[in-house]
Amino acid sequence: MSNARFATIALLAGVLLIVGAQWIQNDYFFNAAYTVLMYVILSTAWNILGGYTGYVNFGTAGFFALGVYSSIVLWKAFHPPLAVMIVVGTLVAALAGVGLGYLTMRLRGHFFAIATLALAIMLFTFVTNWDYAGGARGAYVIVPREVPFGFARYIRYLFSVMVLLSVASIVVARVVERSRLGRGLAAIRDDELAAECAGVPTLKLKLISTALSGGMMGLAGTTFPFFISFVEPVGAFDLRYAVNAIAMPVIGGMTTWLGPLIGAVLLGTVQQLVQVTISSAWNLLIVGLLLVGFVTMAPEGIMGWVFAWRRRRARRS
Amino acid sequence: MDISYSLVANAIVAGLLLGGFYAAVSVGVAISFGMLDIVNIAHPAFIILGAYIAFLLNDTFGVDPIVCAVAVSPLFFLLGAGLYRVYYVAFESRGRGPLPGLAFFFGILFITEVVLVLIFGVDYRMVKTSYSETSLHFGQVDFALRLIVPFLVSVVMVVALHLYLKHTFFGRAVLAVAQDPLALRLMGINPIRIREIGFAISIATAGIAGAFLVVIQPVQPSIGREYIGLVFAVCVLGGLGSIYGTLVGALILGLAETFTATFFGPSWSPAVSFGLLLLALGFKPTGLFGR
Structure with missing residues (x-):
């Protein structure tokens, strides 16, 4: 499927989701869905x-x-429209990604991680x-009284924005995956030294990928102040974002764009359910156990099972 | 701000004492990361676990926390051995490299933290010892005993580890496995077994360092994260795999943090260790005493 066609289908699916969700009466659904979508972008x-x-x-x-x-600083200073904050926040985080990459990317992988x-x-x-x-x-952000585009509540508007941002991230991920850039990145992953010798500009590609990855993580945060309306550093820098962003792709499968999506929807939904029915600490424990379980026993995640099943079927026919 | 003599002298003393404690916190990582190439970012989680066990034993039996920690350190040794077994089977034996292992240890860090929250809650816990409240005075300089006791025990531990690694058969085997596991195998020694023991020792030091921590300051399950940067900063600064280098790196970091806290305010001190780490990684990744 070509990139343009994929993007069109993804956008259509997003619009359908937005329109379809407006029939749902319970506003809590939008809260939960916002969080799941945030994790889709992060993972x-x-x-x-x-x-x-x-x-x-x-x-x-x-x-x-x-x-x-x-977003908080921009909002305090200028009260700009949401779109401006989304763009600026993404750029700031992408810049931080480049800076970090430049400082550490010449080192071995685990130094980068630390x-x-x-x-x-x-x-922090x-x-x-x-x-x-x-x-x-912490800082309070007063959610604007009037809701744009005729949505019934502000959270419904935020949810719709989040759907579109998720669609955009997934399309970007898929484009990267199938492009020359993506093949270069895969070469780095498999054997950086060999890639470098074969003429892959490893440092440049790695900087592009830290910028993209960091920028998209920032993107997931730009609308957050309006979602939660009170932000303090401990909450904004919570380790649970880091753990979830790792656990979801690991559980879904890390080689395709579909893996993080599956992982985020699955794990995100389970967490929302556990948080409501049991407790917040228990839902974090589940994430940790699933992460350790998958990384030790099923390193290719759910998509790994799908691939194995496809291979078996292909062999039989 | 007037920079008086006594302020600087107090900062130096407090920094060196804190540095001694940091050496105990980091020496385990110097072994696991520096020598065995196992990126155990869950190390601080085991320190916090040690702190809570020391707190629990002190609370129920009234035993001195550091004595408790030394007494339970064999349990930490076994825990470390077990953890290495899992790590070996899941990652090393399949040649999967250190990166999935990182995710594994990150998960372990998180699980330990959440389990501690579920058992003890998120309140700060502290122990009271006979020496908690006393300080020695030399002129205008104060020596708080709650810092001196962990400092002394930790220096003893670090020196003992250095001697053990340099002069005993097992210790030299640990150093050897870092350099050439194949040669070790040819000598008829099982490198896996040696690595297991090395990793177990590193976790045992985490348990003991946990008791120092709970003597020095109140603990709470999530403070472990703040030590992740610290332990790796110390190890990288000191040169990976050098025990005395770790001690020097820890003292430098202790001084840097205390000076920042004294002259800029304590809320800035977490940035010091991570800033030093980023600088060290960016400009001199082999550290001050690197091989």
């Missing part, structure tokens, strides 16, 4: 660097929080000490 973003390129990023929360805080964690905690410290953005006390 798709993580997978561009983690799955395609083979570099593990523990700093998802840092990039996410960059998006969150750039550096991402370091970046997240550095940013700066934000905690930044009074304009609320500091350690």
Whole structure:
């Protein structure tokens, strides 16, 4: 399927989802769905660097929080439209991705992983000490009274924005996956030294992939202040974003765009259900156990089972 | 701000004492990451686990937390051995490289944290020892005993580990397995077994460092994350795999953090270790005493 055709179908599916959801009466559905969609973007973003390129990023929360805080600062300063905040937040996080990549990408993979964690905690410290953005006390964002485009509630509007952003991220991930860039990234993942020798511009490709991945993580955060309306650093930098962003692609399968989507929808929905029915701590425990279980026993995730089943069927016929 | 003599002297003393504690926290990672090439980012989680066990034993039996920690360290040794077995079977034996292993340890870190939250809640816990409240005074400089005792025990532990690794058969085998596992196999030694013991020792030091932590400051399940940057910063600064280098790196970091806390405020100090780590990684990844 060509990229244009895939994008059209994905967009149509998104629009159908938005229109169809307006018949749902319960507003809680939109809260839950927003969170799941946020994880769809985060895990798709993580997978561009983690799955395609083979570099593990523990700093998802840092990039996410960059998006969150750039929106807060912009909103406090200018009250710009949501679209402006989305674009700026994405660019800020992408820039941070390039910076981090430039500083650490010459090193072996696990140093990169540790550096991402370091970046997240550095940013956390700066934000905690930044009074304009609320500091350690946190910042309130008053959700605008009038809802654009005639949606019944602001959360329904945010949900629709999130659907479109998810569609965009998935399309980007698929385009990357099937492009020359994606093949270069796969070469880096499989054997960086060999790729370099074969003439793949590894540093450049890795910087593109950190920028894309970081920017998309920031993108997932830009609308967050309006979703939750009170943001404080501990919440914005919560480790659960990092764990989920890793666990979802691992569970779904890291080699295609479909894996993170499956993982995020599955794990995100389960978490929403457990959070409502049992407790928040238990749902985190489930994520941790699933992550460890899949990474040790089924490293190719759910998509791995699908591929194995397809191979078996092809052999039989 | 007036920078007085006593302020600087106090900062130096507090920094060095804190650095001694940081050495105990990081020495396990110097072994697992520096020598065995196992990127155990869950190390701080085991420190917090050790802190809670020391707290629990102190709370129920009133035993000194550091004594408890040394007493339960064989359990941590076994835990480490078991964890290495899983890691070996799932990752090393299949030649899957360190990256899936990272995700594995990240999951372990998270699970430990959540289990501690489920058992103990998110309140800060602290122990009271006979020496918690006393300090020694030399002129204008204060030496808090709750820092001196962990400092001394931790320096003893680090020096003992160095001697053990340099002068005993097992210790030299651990150093050898880092350099050439095949040669070790040819000598008729099982490198897997040696790595298992090395990793187990590293987890045992985490358990003991946990008791120091709970003596020095109140603990809460999620504070482990703050130590991830710290332990790797110390190891990278000190040069991977060098035990004395780790001690020096830890002292540097302790000084840097205390000075930042004294002159800029404590809320900035987490940025110090991670900032140093990023700088070290960016500009001198072999560290000060790298091989």
